[in-house]
Structures are given as C-alpha cells and as structure tokens.
Amino acid sequence: MVKGKLFEIPSTQLSSTILTFMPIDPNNLEKLLDRYWPVLVQWVGGAHDGAEDIVQAAFIKLAVEEPQPTNCVAWLFTVTKRLAINERLSQSKRRSRESHAVLHRTVSMDLSQEMELRDLLNTLEEREREVLIARLWGDLTFDQIGSVFRESKASIWRTYQSGLLKLREAYRESSDE
Numbered sequence: 628m629v630k631g632k633l634f635e636i637p638s639t640q641l642s643s644t645i646l647t648f649m650p651i652d653p654n655n656l657e658k659l660l661d662r663y664w665p666v667l668v669q670w671v672g673g674a675h676d677g678a679e680d681i682v683q684a685a686f687i688k689l690a691v692e693e694p695q696p697t698n699c700v701a702w703l704f705t706v707t708k709r710l711a712i713n714e715r716l717s718q719s720k721r722r723s724r725e726s727h728a729v730l731h732r733t734v735s736m737d738l739s740q741e742m743e744l745r746d747l748l749n750t751l752e753e754r755e756r757e758v759l760i761a762r763l764w765g766d767l768t769f770d771q772i773g774s775v776f777r778e779s780k781a782s783i784w785r786t787y788q789s790g791l792l793k794l795r796e797a798y799r800e801s802s803d804e
Contacts, residue, residue, distance in 0.1 A: 650695050651689060651699070656689070659700070664682060667707045671711035672711065682707055685707040722749060743801060747798055747801065748760070755793065758772055758786045759790045761775070762787055
C-alpha cells in the first residue's frame with residue numbers, strides 16, 4: 628500500500644495509476660523509444676556526453692505533453708534539437724564564466740595574454756579544465772577536488788598533471804608561431 632496525503636493506492640494498482648497521468652499511450656511511447664532513441668541520440672551529437680540525457684528529457688516531455696502532438700516524431704526531433712541547442716549555449720556560458728573568473732584571479736597579464744590563456748584552457752578536455760581551475764584558481768586541494776568528482780586523490784592528481792602538460796605544450800606551440 629502506498630500512502631499519499633490525500634489518498635491510498637494499493638501497490639498492485641500503482642503502476643496503472645501512474646500511467647493514467649501520462650497523456651500518451653505507454654505502448655506507443657515504448658515503440659517510439661525503440662525506434663527513435665538511437666536516431667535522436669545521433670541527431671543531437673552522438674558522442675556528446677549529454678546526448679542521451681537530452682533525448683531522455685525530450686521523451687519525458689512527450690510523456691506528459693498535453694495535448695499530445697499530432698506528429699510525435701516531428702515533435703521529438705524539434706524538442707530534442709532545441710534542448711541540445713540550449714545545452715550547448717549553457718555550456719558555452721559556463722566556460723565563459725569560468726574563464727572570466729580565472730582571468731580575474733590572474734596577476735599582471737595584459738589583455739592578449741588573458742585571451743590566450745582563455746583560449747588555451749578551452750582546448751583542454753572539460754574534466755582537465757575543471758580540475759586545473761579548481762586547483763590553481765580555486766585553491767582546492769586534490770582531496771577536495773576528489774570529493775567533488777567522487778574520485779581518488781591519485782586520479783585527480785593524474786588528471787591535473789595531464790591537463791597541465793597539455794596546457795604547457797599548447798602554450799609553447801602558440802608562442803612558437
């Protein structure tokens with residue numbers, strides 16, 4: 628028995644009760660998932676880490692959309708693409724804020740050096756960039772960064788060393804030009 632504030636639902640009826648809140652027929656939703664999930668993941672970037680999360684969010688929106696779209700497939704493609712665009716914009720803004728924060732903590736750099744550092748940081752993988760920023764400008768210890776990423780101190784240290792090496796190599800290449 629599942630108890631709510633206003634009602635009680637026997638466990639045997641719980642799944643059918645939840646499904647009554649879904650405007651779309653669960654069988655149709657399952658067919659759409661089977662047929663279009665992999666296509667939509669590729670549609671928004673395939674290898675992109677958040678592609679599956681974006682597609683999942685679109686299907687959740689479809690499941691509760693009222694009234695149901697007349698063409699669910701076209702609706703899914705449209706919503707998935709919009710969610711992907713929003714995610715990319717959000718990531719871009721976050722990177723810009725991170726770079727801006729880093730540069731305000733950097734001492735005695737002229738504008739061209741600041742821009743170069745920002746560009747070099749953005750060439751790193753996201754995880755390496757985040758670890759470097761947390762360590763160098765956020766003054767976090769490897770233990771603290773490990774807690775944030777839920778990883779060991781040694782793993783964070785290796786990521787830091789790798790990112791620092793890539794940053795140095797990128798700087799050397801840019802200064803040789």
